[in-house]
Amino acid sequence: MDLPGTIVFTGEQSRRGYRINRMAMSLTDAANRASFVADEAGYMRGMGMDDDEIGMVGRRDWHGMLQHGGSIYLLIKIAGALGVSIQEVGRHTSGRAEGH
Protein backbone atom coordinates (compact mmCIF):
# COMPACT_ATOMS: atom_id res chain seq x y z
CA MET A 1 0.00 0.00 0.00
CA ASP A 2 1.48 3.33 -1.04
CA LEU A 3 -0.03 6.58 0.18
CA PRO A 4 2.00 9.79 -0.12
CA GLY A 5 2.08 11.88 3.05
CA THR A 6 1.11 8.90 5.14
CA ILE A 7 2.62 6.18 7.28
CA VAL A 8 0.49 3.05 7.11
CA PHE A 9 0.58 1.18 10.43
CA THR A 10 1.75 -2.19 9.14
CA GLY A 11 3.08 -5.19 11.02
CA GLU A 12 6.60 -3.93 10.29
CA GLN A 13 5.82 -0.59 11.97
CA SER A 14 4.12 -2.33 14.87
CA ARG A 15 7.14 -4.57 15.38
CA ARG A 16 9.60 -1.67 15.27
CA GLY A 17 7.52 0.50 17.58
CA TYR A 18 6.56 -2.20 20.04
CA ARG A 19 8.54 -0.90 23.05
CA ILE A 20 7.49 2.72 22.64
CA ASN A 21 3.87 1.68 22.09
CA ARG A 22 3.93 -0.61 25.13
CA MET A 23 5.22 2.22 27.30
CA ALA A 24 2.49 4.52 25.96
CA MET A 25 -0.17 1.91 26.67
CA SER A 26 0.92 1.78 30.31
CA LEU A 27 -0.08 5.46 30.58
CA THR A 28 -3.76 4.47 30.58
CA ASP A 29 -3.14 3.98 34.33
CA ALA A 30 -3.10 7.16 36.44
CA ALA A 31 -0.36 5.91 38.80
CA ASN A 32 1.87 5.11 35.81
CA ARG A 33 1.26 8.57 34.37
CA ALA A 34 2.43 10.12 37.63
CA SER A 35 5.57 7.94 37.67
CA PHE A 36 6.34 8.82 34.05
CA VAL A 37 5.96 12.56 34.58
CA ALA A 38 8.07 12.43 37.78
CA ASP A 39 11.00 10.67 36.06
CA GLU A 40 10.52 10.29 32.32
CA ALA A 41 13.83 8.63 31.46
CA GLY A 42 13.82 6.33 34.47
CA TYR A 43 10.27 5.21 33.78
CA MET A 44 11.01 4.54 30.10
CA ARG A 45 14.18 2.61 30.95
CA GLY A 46 12.13 0.51 33.35
CA MET A 47 9.72 -0.21 30.50
CA GLY A 48 12.59 -1.60 28.40
CA MET A 49 12.98 1.27 25.91
CA ASP A 50 16.43 1.87 24.40
CA ASP A 51 18.39 5.14 24.48
CA ASP A 52 17.29 6.23 20.98
CA GLU A 53 13.64 5.80 21.90
CA ILE A 54 14.05 7.57 25.25
CA GLY A 55 15.82 10.42 23.42
CA MET A 56 12.96 10.86 20.94
CA VAL A 57 10.42 11.19 23.74
CA GLY A 58 12.77 13.52 25.64
CA ARG A 59 13.05 15.80 22.56
CA ARG A 60 9.27 15.58 21.94
CA ASP A 61 10.20 14.33 18.46
CA TRP A 62 6.71 13.16 17.48
CA HIS A 63 7.69 12.81 13.83
CA GLY A 64 10.62 10.56 14.80
CA MET A 65 8.41 8.44 17.07
CA LEU A 66 5.88 8.01 14.28
CA GLN A 67 8.60 6.97 11.80
CA HIS A 68 9.92 4.57 14.43
CA GLY A 69 6.60 2.71 14.60
CA GLY A 70 4.74 4.68 17.22
CA SER A 71 0.98 4.38 16.72
CA ILE A 72 -0.67 7.80 16.61
CA TYR A 73 -3.30 6.50 19.05
CA LEU A 74 -0.55 5.67 21.54
CA LEU A 75 1.63 8.71 20.90
CA ILE A 76 -1.27 10.93 21.95
CA LYS A 77 -1.27 9.16 25.33
CA ILE A 78 2.37 10.17 25.80
CA ALA A 79 1.49 13.67 24.62
CA GLY A 80 -1.51 13.80 26.97
CA ALA A 81 0.60 12.82 29.98
CA LEU A 82 3.07 15.58 29.06
CA GLY A 83 0.39 18.22 28.49
CA VAL A 84 0.91 18.35 24.71
CA SER A 85 -2.22 18.54 22.52
CA ILE A 86 -2.94 16.28 19.55
CA GLN A 87 -2.97 19.42 17.37
CA GLU A 88 0.64 20.11 18.38
CA VAL A 89 1.58 16.50 17.62
CA GLY A 90 -0.17 16.79 14.26
CA ARG A 91 1.54 20.04 13.35
CA HIS A 92 4.89 18.47 14.17
CA THR A 93 4.36 15.21 12.28
CA SER A 94 3.02 17.11 9.27
CA GLY A 95 6.12 19.31 9.16
CA ARG A 96 4.07 22.44 9.81
CA ALA A 97 5.60 23.16 13.21
CA GLU A 98 8.46 25.60 13.67
CA GLY A 99 11.83 24.01 14.10
CA HIS A 100 10.93 20.86 12.28
Added chain:
Amino acid sequence: MARIIGGIGSSHAPSIGTAWDKGPQREDRWAPVFDGYLPAKHWVEAQRPDLLVIFYNDHMNRFFFDAYPTIALGVGEVHKQADEGWGKRKLPDLRGDPDFAWHLARSLVEQEFDPTICQEMSVDHGILSVLPLFGDAAMTLPVVPIAINVIQHPLPTARRLFRLGEAVRHAIESYKQDKRVLVMGTGGLSHQLHGERYGFFDPDWDNRFMDLLESEPETLAALPHQDWMERGGTEGVEMIIWLAMRAAIGTQVRRVHRNYAVPTTTGLGLLALESL
Protein backbone atom coordinates in the same frame (compact mmCIF):
# COMPACT_ATOMS: atom_id res chain seq x y z
CA MET B 1 -38.19 -13.91 18.61
CA ALA B 2 -35.75 -11.03 18.43
CA ARG B 3 -36.33 -8.40 15.76
CA ILE B 4 -34.06 -5.74 14.25
CA ILE B 5 -35.66 -2.31 14.29
CA GLY B 6 -32.95 -0.45 12.43
CA GLY B 7 -29.49 1.01 12.58
CA ILE B 8 -27.49 4.10 13.41
CA GLY B 9 -24.23 5.09 11.75
CA SER B 10 -22.28 7.77 13.58
CA SER B 11 -18.88 9.36 13.74
CA HIS B 12 -17.03 8.99 17.02
CA ALA B 13 -14.30 11.25 18.43
CA PRO B 14 -12.91 12.19 21.84
CA SER B 15 -13.74 15.82 21.04
CA ILE B 16 -17.48 14.98 20.89
CA GLY B 17 -17.33 13.78 24.50
CA THR B 18 -15.31 16.78 25.64
CA ALA B 19 -17.72 19.21 23.96
CA TRP B 20 -20.80 17.34 25.27
CA ASP B 21 -19.55 17.24 28.87
CA LYS B 22 -19.56 21.06 29.04
CA GLY B 23 -23.35 20.82 29.48
CA PRO B 24 -24.94 24.29 29.61
CA GLN B 25 -21.60 25.82 28.60
CA ARG B 26 -21.53 23.95 25.28
CA GLU B 27 -19.99 25.98 22.51
CA ASP B 28 -22.22 27.31 19.71
CA ARG B 29 -20.13 25.69 17.00
CA TRP B 30 -21.18 22.29 18.37
CA ALA B 31 -24.91 23.06 18.12
CA PRO B 32 -25.22 21.74 14.52
CA VAL B 33 -23.77 18.45 15.75
CA PHE B 34 -25.77 18.01 18.94
CA ASP B 35 -29.05 19.40 17.55
CA GLY B 36 -28.50 17.11 14.58
CA TYR B 37 -28.78 14.07 16.87
CA LEU B 38 -32.20 15.04 18.26
CA PRO B 39 -34.40 13.60 15.46
CA ALA B 40 -32.45 10.32 15.66
CA LYS B 41 -32.73 10.32 19.46
CA HIS B 42 -36.50 10.85 19.27
CA TRP B 43 -36.85 8.04 16.75
CA VAL B 44 -34.85 5.66 18.95
CA GLU B 45 -36.99 6.58 21.97
CA ALA B 46 -40.17 5.91 19.99
CA GLN B 47 -38.83 2.56 18.80
CA ARG B 48 -38.19 1.40 22.39
CA PRO B 49 -35.21 -0.89 21.75
CA ASP B 50 -34.36 -3.54 24.37
CA LEU B 51 -30.80 -4.14 23.24
CA LEU B 52 -27.99 -2.40 21.36
CA VAL B 53 -25.43 -4.21 19.23
CA ILE B 54 -22.58 -1.77 18.53
CA PHE B 55 -19.81 -2.21 15.98
CA TYR B 56 -16.95 0.19 16.78
CA ASN B 57 -13.21 0.24 17.18
CA ASP B 58 -11.08 0.43 20.30
CA HIS B 59 -8.28 3.01 20.20
CA MET B 60 -5.56 1.22 22.14
CA ASN B 61 -7.52 1.34 25.39
CA ARG B 62 -8.86 -2.18 25.96
CA PHE B 63 -6.60 -3.96 23.48
CA PHE B 64 -2.87 -3.70 22.83
CA PHE B 65 -0.57 -5.16 20.19
CA ASP B 66 0.62 -7.93 22.55
CA ALA B 67 -2.47 -9.82 21.33
CA TYR B 68 -4.62 -7.80 18.96
CA PRO B 69 -8.01 -9.21 17.93
CA THR B 70 -9.39 -8.60 14.45
CA ILE B 71 -12.94 -9.00 15.78
CA ALA B 72 -13.74 -8.95 19.52
CA LEU B 73 -17.11 -9.56 21.17
CA GLY B 74 -18.02 -8.38 24.69
CA VAL B 75 -20.06 -11.00 26.54
CA GLY B 76 -19.77 -9.62 30.10
CA GLU B 77 -22.46 -8.37 32.52
CA VAL B 78 -20.90 -4.90 32.58
CA HIS B 79 -18.72 -2.87 30.24
CA LYS B 80 -16.66 -0.38 32.19
CA GLN B 81 -15.27 2.83 30.77
CA ALA B 82 -11.60 2.61 29.80
CA ASP B 83 -9.16 5.30 30.95
CA GLU B 84 -7.85 6.57 27.62
CA GLY B 85 -4.82 8.21 29.21
CA TRP B 86 -6.34 11.37 30.66
CA GLY B 87 -8.80 10.06 33.27
CA LYS B 88 -12.42 8.93 32.97
CA ARG B 89 -15.54 10.94 32.18
CA LYS B 90 -18.48 11.01 34.58
CA LEU B 91 -20.52 8.28 32.91
CA PRO B 92 -22.18 5.14 34.27
CA ASP B 93 -20.81 1.72 33.35
CA LEU B 94 -22.73 0.13 30.48
CA ARG B 95 -24.79 -3.00 31.03
CA GLY B 96 -24.14 -6.10 28.96
CA ASP B 97 -26.41 -8.97 27.94
CA PRO B 98 -24.44 -12.20 28.46
CA ASP B 99 -27.29 -14.49 27.35
CA PHE B 100 -27.65 -12.80 24.00
CA ALA B 101 -23.91 -12.20 23.61
CA TRP B 102 -23.09 -15.90 24.08
CA HIS B 103 -25.84 -16.80 21.62
CA LEU B 104 -24.21 -14.35 19.20
CA ALA B 105 -20.80 -15.95 19.82
CA ARG B 106 -22.14 -19.45 19.09
CA SER B 107 -24.00 -18.29 16.01
CA LEU B 108 -21.03 -16.35 14.58
CA VAL B 109 -18.64 -19.27 15.01
CA GLU B 110 -21.18 -21.59 13.36
CA GLN B 111 -21.26 -19.11 10.48
CA GLU B 112 -17.45 -19.24 10.33
CA PHE B 113 -16.69 -15.90 11.99
CA ASP B 114 -14.36 -16.35 14.97
CA PRO B 115 -14.42 -13.37 17.32
CA THR B 116 -12.22 -13.09 20.40
CA ILE B 117 -14.78 -13.62 23.18
CA CYS B 118 -14.22 -11.13 26.01
CA GLN B 119 -15.78 -11.48 29.47
CA GLU B 120 -14.15 -8.18 30.36
CA MET B 121 -14.33 -5.48 27.72
CA SER B 122 -13.90 -1.91 28.86
CA VAL B 123 -15.07 0.50 26.17
CA ASP B 124 -13.73 3.85 24.98
CA HIS B 125 -14.93 6.85 22.97
CA GLY B 126 -15.71 4.51 20.08
CA ILE B 127 -18.98 3.96 21.98
CA LEU B 128 -19.01 6.52 24.76
CA SER B 129 -18.61 9.66 22.67
CA VAL B 130 -21.84 8.75 20.83
CA LEU B 131 -24.23 6.95 23.18
CA PRO B 132 -24.89 9.83 25.65
CA LEU B 133 -26.24 11.88 22.72
CA PHE B 134 -29.16 9.44 22.59
CA GLY B 135 -30.17 10.31 26.16
CA ASP B 136 -29.94 8.84 29.65
CA ALA B 137 -32.30 5.99 28.74
CA ALA B 138 -29.94 4.84 25.98
CA MET B 139 -27.10 4.71 28.50
CA THR B 140 -29.06 2.16 30.58
CA LEU B 141 -29.82 -0.23 27.69
CA PRO B 142 -27.91 -3.50 27.53
CA VAL B 143 -25.09 -3.21 24.99
CA VAL B 144 -23.26 -5.96 23.14
CA PRO B 145 -20.03 -4.40 21.78
CA ILE B 146 -18.19 -5.75 18.75
CA ALA B 147 -14.74 -4.20 18.29
CA ILE B 148 -13.07 -4.27 14.87
CA ASN B 149 -9.37 -3.86 14.12
CA VAL B 150 -9.03 -0.81 11.88
CA ILE B 151 -5.62 0.21 13.27
CA GLN B 152 -2.97 -2.48 12.75
CA HIS B 153 -2.73 -3.76 9.18
CA PRO B 154 -3.69 -6.24 7.84
CA LEU B 155 -7.23 -5.00 8.47
CA PRO B 156 -10.37 -6.98 7.67
CA THR B 157 -11.73 -6.01 4.26
CA ALA B 158 -14.84 -3.88 3.84
CA ARG B 159 -16.55 -6.94 2.35
CA ARG B 160 -15.57 -9.05 5.35
CA LEU B 161 -17.29 -6.55 7.64
CA PHE B 162 -20.35 -6.49 5.38
CA ARG B 163 -20.55 -10.28 5.70
CA LEU B 164 -20.02 -10.02 9.45
CA GLY B 165 -23.05 -7.74 9.58
CA GLU B 166 -25.10 -10.30 7.65
CA ALA B 167 -24.02 -12.99 10.11
CA VAL B 168 -25.00 -10.79 13.06
CA ARG B 169 -28.42 -10.27 11.45
CA HIS B 170 -28.89 -14.02 11.16
CA ALA B 171 -27.85 -14.43 14.81
CA ILE B 172 -30.29 -11.79 16.04
CA GLU B 173 -33.15 -13.22 14.01
CA SER B 174 -32.52 -16.70 15.41
CA TYR B 175 -32.58 -15.54 19.06
CA LYS B 176 -35.60 -17.00 20.86
CA GLN B 177 -36.29 -14.16 23.28
CA ASP B 178 -38.50 -11.24 22.27
CA LYS B 179 -36.11 -8.35 21.85
CA ARG B 180 -36.20 -5.18 19.82
CA VAL B 181 -32.61 -4.76 18.67
CA LEU B 182 -30.98 -1.56 17.45
CA VAL B 183 -27.65 -1.90 15.64
CA MET B 184 -25.05 0.85 15.66
CA GLY B 185 -21.82 1.30 13.73
CA THR B 186 -19.39 4.07 14.67
CA GLY B 187 -16.27 5.51 13.10
CA GLY B 188 -14.91 8.22 10.85
CA LEU B 189 -15.87 9.96 8.84
CA SER B 190 -12.87 11.00 6.72
CA HIS B 191 -9.89 12.15 8.79
CA GLN B 192 -6.15 11.83 9.08
CA LEU B 193 -4.26 12.32 12.33
CA HIS B 194 -0.62 12.21 11.23
CA GLY B 195 1.95 12.83 8.54
CA GLU B 196 1.90 15.49 5.81
CA ARG B 197 -1.83 14.90 5.33
CA TYR B 198 -2.60 15.69 8.99
CA GLY B 199 -5.98 17.42 9.21
CA PHE B 200 -7.19 16.12 5.84
CA PHE B 201 -10.89 15.43 5.41
CA ASP B 202 -13.32 15.53 2.50
CA PRO B 203 -16.99 16.55 2.92
CA ASP B 204 -17.81 15.40 -0.64
CA TRP B 205 -16.58 11.89 0.06
CA ASP B 206 -18.27 11.84 3.47
CA ASN B 207 -21.64 12.66 1.91
CA ARG B 208 -21.15 10.35 -1.05
CA PHE B 209 -20.32 7.62 1.46
CA MET B 210 -23.59 8.19 3.34
CA ASP B 211 -25.53 8.16 0.02
CA LEU B 212 -23.97 4.86 -1.00
CA LEU B 213 -24.27 3.31 2.44
CA GLU B 214 -27.99 3.79 2.28
CA SER B 215 -28.65 2.80 -1.33
CA GLU B 216 -25.67 0.80 -2.65
CA PRO B 217 -23.73 -0.66 0.27
CA GLU B 218 -22.41 -3.48 -1.95
CA THR B 219 -20.55 -0.84 -4.00
CA LEU B 220 -18.77 0.32 -0.84
CA ALA B 221 -18.10 -3.27 0.24
CA ALA B 222 -16.09 -3.77 -2.95
CA LEU B 223 -13.63 -0.93 -2.23
CA PRO B 224 -10.09 -1.93 -1.19
CA HIS B 225 -8.42 -0.27 1.84
CA GLN B 226 -6.18 1.81 -0.42
CA ASP B 227 -9.28 3.57 -1.83
CA TRP B 228 -10.72 4.20 1.63
CA MET B 229 -7.46 5.74 2.81
CA GLU B 230 -6.89 7.84 -0.33
CA ARG B 231 -10.43 9.22 -0.26
CA GLY B 232 -10.93 9.44 3.49
CA GLY B 233 -7.48 9.59 5.09
CA THR B 234 -5.58 6.83 6.87
CA GLU B 235 -7.73 6.94 9.99
CA GLY B 236 -10.85 7.44 7.85
CA VAL B 237 -10.59 3.75 7.02
CA GLU B 238 -12.74 3.41 10.18
CA MET B 239 -15.71 4.15 7.90
CA ILE B 240 -15.76 0.47 6.87
CA ILE B 241 -17.26 -0.27 10.31
CA TRP B 242 -20.55 1.30 9.16
CA LEU B 243 -20.84 -1.49 6.57
CA ALA B 244 -21.28 -4.11 9.29
CA MET B 245 -24.19 -2.11 10.72
CA ARG B 246 -25.68 -1.61 7.25
CA ALA B 247 -25.60 -5.32 6.40
CA ALA B 248 -27.02 -6.24 9.80
CA ILE B 249 -30.22 -4.22 9.33
CA GLY B 250 -31.28 -5.89 6.07
CA THR B 251 -31.51 -4.82 2.45
CA GLN B 252 -34.78 -2.87 2.65
CA VAL B 253 -34.48 0.28 4.74
CA ARG B 254 -36.08 3.70 5.11
CA ARG B 255 -34.00 6.72 5.96
CA VAL B 256 -35.21 8.31 9.19
CA HIS B 257 -32.61 11.04 9.56
CA ARG B 258 -29.24 12.19 8.33
CA ASN B 259 -26.90 14.92 9.52
CA TYR B 260 -23.47 16.27 8.63
CA ALA B 261 -21.71 19.05 10.47
CA VAL B 262 -18.17 20.38 10.76
CA PRO B 263 -17.72 21.70 14.32
CA THR B 264 -13.93 21.92 14.27
CA THR B 265 -11.58 20.49 11.68
CA THR B 266 -13.36 17.26 10.75
CA GLY B 267 -16.83 16.44 9.46
CA LEU B 268 -19.11 14.40 11.70
CA GLY B 269 -21.82 12.24 10.13
CA LEU B 270 -25.00 10.64 11.41
CA LEU B 271 -27.42 8.33 9.61
CA ALA B 272 -30.49 6.64 11.09
CA LEU B 273 -32.12 3.87 9.03
CA GLU B 274 -35.28 1.89 9.85
CA SER B 275 -35.46 -1.76 8.82
CA LEU B 276 -38.50 -2.54 6.63
